[in-house]
Amino acid sequence: MRILVIGPASLCLALLLAGCATSVPRVETVMMAPTLPKHLTRPLPAPSIEASSNRDLLDLLARYESLRRRANADRAAVVEIMANDVGGGDKRE
Incomplete structure (x- = not known):
């Protein structure tokens, strides 16, 4: 009787x-x-100023320089996010 049980059990295990x-x-x-x-990713608005003197032009230039620095910081943050989330590719400048 034991042989009859071992045969089908072995067959099931093999399958x-x-x-x-x-x-x-x-x-x-x-x-x-x-x-x-x-x-x-939002566009930065251009600074608005009416330039009637050299001082106003220098102020406008300073505002544009501030916008340029902010845009570069945003670009660096995007590069860091892309490098860290996707799998650590090399950072491009």
Whole structure:
């Protein structure tokens, strides 16, 4: 009687092992894009000033320099976010 139980049990185990051995693992590639804050992608407004003297022109130049520095800081933040979230690619200037 023991032989009758061992035979079908062995057959079932062999079939289960054969089924697991022939399965191929499935690999799915998922593209993940980092989310950028809105303030880093929003356009900066141009400073408005009426230039009637050299002092006004210098003030306008200082405001544009401030905008340029802010835009460069935003660009650097975007590069850092993209490098850290996507997988650490090299940073481009």
